[in-house]
Amino acid sequence: MERKQREVDHLELELELERPSPLTDEERVLVQDSWAQVFQNCEDVGVTILIKLFVNFPTAKQYFRQFKHIEDVRELEQSPQLRKHAQRVMNAINTLVENLDNSEKVASVLKLVGKAHALKHNVDPVYFKILSGVILEVLGEEYPDVVTPEVGSAWTKLLATLCYSVKAVYDEVGWKPQSASTG
């Protein structure tokens, strides 16, 4: 029984560490065309994504000094710190999407994001995976006609690449979880 659990953990670890294959030309076009529609409403979509993250995963709020104790959704929506982070997330994704054919640029953006979150904000990298799932959900809910299964799987690959690259930066800087963070 115990051995089985270890095997499962090991498998999960391997899955976690697997580098997603690069997006194909077709997948890049699917991501870029769908993003063009989403980015027209970047402010609203960004806030919707972050609200969903914090409502469904309230421990994700622990890193944000200005709203970590706020539970009321309307109040959360008005938080300047939340709105600013929504803007930063959307702008970073926009830069990635605009530079999908420039792997050096993609790598340098993700390196900056990884370093800031690991070293400055001490965010557990698991939240990048959680946020990626929330982004996929919100895109599907808000743009059901745009996010076909093919578009969804192209986005899944891009977000998996983001998580993989960010986690690689965490490993590079030797980030370790802190038992003191309670949420």
Ligand code: HEM
């Ligand atoms: C796609 C994923 C994400 C992107 C692109 C992103 C982007 C950014 C950027 C560009 C900044 C400013 C960087 C700096 O301080 O030098 C920032 C700050 C921050 N991020 Fe993220 N972020 C992401 C995910 C997350 C997640 C999952 C969390 C935690 C649950 C988080 C927590 C924070 C915090 C606490 C700050 C500082 C906020 C402040 O000073 O007001 N981020 N983020």
